[in-house]
Every structure is written in structure tokens, then in C-alpha cells.
Amino acid sequence: MNSKRHILTLLVDNEPGVLSRVAGLFSGRGFNIESLCVAPTLDAGQSRITVSTKANPPLIEQIEKQLNKLINIIKVRDLSIDDAVQREMAIIRVKATSQTRAEILRIVDIFRCKVVDVGTEQYTIEVTGDQGKIQALLRLLKPIGIKEIARTGPVALRRSPK
């Protein structure tokens, strides 16, 4: 059956161990975690966990139900690409020689991201965007030479009702 990428946004009690419960649920039942992002919300007693996972329809149904069953989970929502605003951030260290420097800066300009650090042989680029934009940027930078990368994985919120 068809596996699709799902972004699950979980509203949880801000209690010690909640992240461990969620991660343990995924690993214990063999569900995969592609990325995981967690931080408090406006309400200090609540945090938001954004998990992205790949699953076919019966599996994603089971994952959502199991998450709902956890005592500290307040709400679970599956944000499909269409009805959510989805953003991810990446910090990328690229090899920068005298030949490639100009090209890198051109790409940075086109993608409207930023150079946040400069070295003798490298630039560090910061980019924010949806998954598609990050992927596209990485594809272009790869032949130039990516040294290191740190990604957050997606966070997402539902779009406003029209």
C-alpha cells in the first residue's frame, strides 16, 4: 500500500518525560520518526511536538490512535501538505573557493536566504522555507560541496479557515 509522508502536530502537557513517551511509542512499535521538533507554546503548561513520519493509511491510523491514547497528549492532528503552513530551517556549511564563491552568493540571493558565517574556505548559510525549497537549495549546493548540515525538520500549523 502507499506510504506517504505525514506531519503530525501534537499538543501535549509540558511535563517531564512526555517527549520520551512519544519517542518510546514510535520506537517500541516500530513506527519511524523522520524528524522531531518540540518547544513550549504560549501556555506554559503545554508544548507542541511536530513529528514527521512515513506510513501507509492503516499504519497512520494506528499511530494517531496510539498517540491519542497517551495520557499526556491533549490533541493529535495530521497536517497534510495542502491545509497547513509548513516551514523548516537549515544551517548549511558549504565549501567556498575563489571560483565558487560568486555562484554561492547568487544562489543565496535567488533563494532569499542568508550567509551567517564566513571562513577562509567556507560559507555558512541559513535558510527557512518549506520542504521543497530546502530540498531544491541542497540539490544546487551539493555539486559545490556541502560540508555539514543541521536541519530542524518541519514545524507546521493549520491554515486559517477561508
Added chain:
Amino acid sequence: MKMTGAQIFLAMLKQEAVDTIFGFPGGVLLDIYDEIYKSDIRHILVRHEQGAVHAADGYARASGKVGVCLVTSGPGATNTVTGVATAYMDSIPMVVFTGQVPTQLIGNDAFQEVDIVGITRPCTKHNYLVKDTNDLARVVREAFHIARSGRPGPVLVDIPKNVANGVVEFNPEKNGQKLQMRAYNPTYDPNTRQLKKVVEMIRKAKRPVLFGGGGIILSGASEAFTHLSSRARIPVTASLMGLGGFPGTDPLWLGMPGMHGTFRANMSLGECDLLIGVGVRFDDRVTGRTDTFAPKAKIVHIDIDPTSIRKNVAVAVPVVGDCKISLDALNAMLDTEDLGDIEAARRPWLEQIEEWKSTQPLAYEQGEELIKPQFVVEKLFELTAGKAIITTEVGQNQMWAAQYYHFDQPNHFLSSGGLGTMGFGLPAALGAQIAYPDKLVVDVAGDGSIQMNIQEMATAVQYCLPVKVAILNNGYLGMVRQWQQIFYDRRYSCTTMDHAPDFAKLAEAYGAVGLRATKPSEVVPVLEEAIATPRPVIMDFVVEKEENVYPMVPAGKSITEMLLA
């Protein structure tokens, strides 16, 4: 009023109507045990923490109340893990309190420190580490609420030593308010539209089957379940956890289905056109190959836990709700429904089932010389009129107890179904005996299993708990040996238990009564003597060594492909 954490702990237990704790003390629990000494709560001192948890489990299964244990930190806590996982797999309401090192030492590899909350996260319904004495009362209240509500389960509460002797203001009246948990709200009331669909399906079905499980027992739905069967004339099967939820002596009873189920139960599931599962989880022991399970049936699944629905089998009509509430509602709808001449409609189906029953009944041959283990269970059933509380260990003893003892009431068959924990039966019997001091409680055991928690015989003697242990002694790890015989060409790898103690002498050493039967003619006299003895008894039945449990569905086969002999 200012109270210490230990005093608050006892006050909260009282508030939760707890009158019995099963436990074992230790260094970090000294303050709590000091308060127990001064209180009138009953504390049962076991001989191994695993015994404490299984005893609390047996107590809960028999009585429907929340079982409570208290053990110390480190090894005391880790010794409870098997018992907690046992209760988790079978959804038994229980709160396990573990002592912990003082908060300032946590994470420091202190003496007798373990991260028990981390260790039991996957096998508890929920767990807590109390970091502040001010939180203790709330946590205890939440723990009991979580343990007994929705789909019940074990909750672990870790109490550091300094939390137990911290002094805070405690106001009992305030804690009597209704508990609201933001993130936890189980669904009890079923969707009426879904129930209407079920009524329609019952009306149209030609070959229906009712399948009940542990949820029927936990919810107290046995009467409603029986009423549904008789009103709509639907034959009934039940998983191991559901035995007793429907009378085992009723003519509509099919026996247990699955790997060691009866022929007629498995064939009925294979041929039915409507399967109504109530409080079950369609576990692999029951379904066999899932892609050929109940191939001709539309499945209705009524359960309080949405995660069990559509996990293993395709469900046509899911109903999320408490079993009793859902069945009461369904019965109310059916009572006003005209089902036509239901007797005539069911006759062909019931006749087919009768044919399966008479051509392939559960059978064994009892000769003159060697005792057959099934014979012991049958005689036990007859002599107790089917009214004893039966606990079991795991393996062949468990299967024969399930097959040959016919339970007419719920909460009388206490067996580790989901985890299959050897060593469960004896401590669970003690817990059940504590809950019902006037009932007869019998543990059906194997010679392998009984040795796992034999030390609890000391507990039985200390508290004068007259449980009877019936060991089906075949000198082997029976169930594994059976598989090795059938699938591994009789290569009995490490399944020969040939240095067992003299169990009758062992009983006497503990201060209990020891009896032995080596011939079929001795079985009834031994059982009668044990039942008449107002003390704990071990009966060593030396049985046929290589008897197998049949029917048997081999792994990976459908349940209609049974080995019959």
C-alpha cells in the same frame, strides 16, 4: 493540617478505599512503613516483589477493585517489572508504588537507584515520579483514576525518600472534588447510529457468532452479554481472558477459539457471516493467520479502546464505548425489534455447530495406570461444582484448565493471557483468597511454573490463606516440549525438568500440607482431602509425561487448520 508525605500517602489510600497493600519494605521506604505500622491498613508481606504485584493483580481480577503494591527502590522496583507488564497486557487496574532515592541523588547512580519510570514507560498505562511533597496527593488520586477508568491498566508512582518525609499542608476535603484531566477522557457512551447498524446486521445474519473477551469481565457486562446471546439466539465464544463472561455450561457456548480452542469454536468463526466482538482485541492466539480469519464474516467490534479496533482485522462496524453501557444500549434497541421466528432462522446454524461438537469433542483417554492431566482438571471441576476461583500458571496446565473447567461466572478464571507469565498462578491465588477469604481458590500449575514463585508458599502460611495448588507434574516444560515434539522432531532441547524437588515435602517444609497422587484412583481422594483441609495445600499429581494439548493451530496457519491428535 501539616502532614508528612508518608502520612499523606496513607490518608490518600484510605480516601481511595484501599484496605490491603501487597508489599516488601526497604531502606527508602522506612518512613512510609513506620506510618503503616501505626495505621490499620492490612499489609501482606510477600517473599519476592514479583509475588506482590501478581498478588495485587489476582486481587484485582477477582474483586474488580484496584490492586495496590508497595516496593522499595532499585532491585525492589525492577523485580516488579514482569508483574507490571503482565497487568499491562491484560488491562488490570493496579497502582504500584515504588520507593526512590532522595531527589537530590537521582541521576547520580546512588545506592539502590534505578530509573523505574524510564524502565516501565512502555509497560504501564501511565507512570509518575513525584518530585515535590505538595504533588503527592494529586498524583495518588490521578493514579487511581487512570488505573480504573477507560481501559484499565497498571500505573506506577515513584516516591523519593525526601518526598515521603517532607512536611506540607494537606487538606483532605479539597481532594474529594471530581477529577478532571485535560488530556485524558475515555469514551464510555457508544454512538447510537453505529448501534442501529449492528441491530440491522443481527436481523439479517444467518450464521452469527458472539465473541467476548477481557473487556466483558472488566466492564461487568456479563449479564448484558448473556442477555444479547439469548435474545438473538447467537452462539458464543470467548477468549482466554473472557472465560466466565458467558456461562460455560450454556447450550449456546462454543468453547474458546484460537490456537488451542475447540473444534466447533474455530469452525464457527471460519463459517460465520456476522462476528460481533465485544471487549476483545483479536490477538494472534485467537486469529491465527489474519488474512484468512473469519473470511465469510462482517465484523462488528465493540471496545472502549480505539487502538484495538482495526489493528489486526478489518472491521465493518466499529463501536467505541464501554462494553456494559454499549451492550445495555444494544439490548434496549433489540428488545423493541421484531426479529421474526428466530428459533427457525437459527436452527440450521445451530445444527451445524452441534455436528461439529459431536464429531470432534474435546477428548482424552484415561486409563488405569497413568494419570492424564485433563482428568485432574475434570475431577476438580466436578468436585468444586464449577464454583472455585481458578488461577493458572502458563503452558499446558493453563490450556487444560481453560478447556476442561467450565466457568459460569466472571472473575473466577485468573490467568496471564497477554504476557503468559509463568509463576503468576500462586501469588495471584493468594491475592484472590485475600479478596474472598471464604471461597475455594485453586492454582492449576505445572512443575516448571510452580518453581518460579514457590517462595510465596511462606506468605500463604503466614496469613493462613488456604489456597490449593494442583501441580500437573510431567517432568517437562510441557508446552515447549509439545512444540519440539511436533515441529522439531522430538529434539527436547532444555525442556526436561528432571531435578524438581519433592513438592509434597516442600509444602511441609513451608508449614503447608503436601499430598501426592501417582495413580488415577488416587486423584479424587487427594482433591477431596485438599478441599476439606483449612490450610494451604500442594497436590503433586504425577501425570503422563508426553500428553499434548489438542486441538492445536500451528503458527502461521488459519484457525480452521487444526491438528486434532
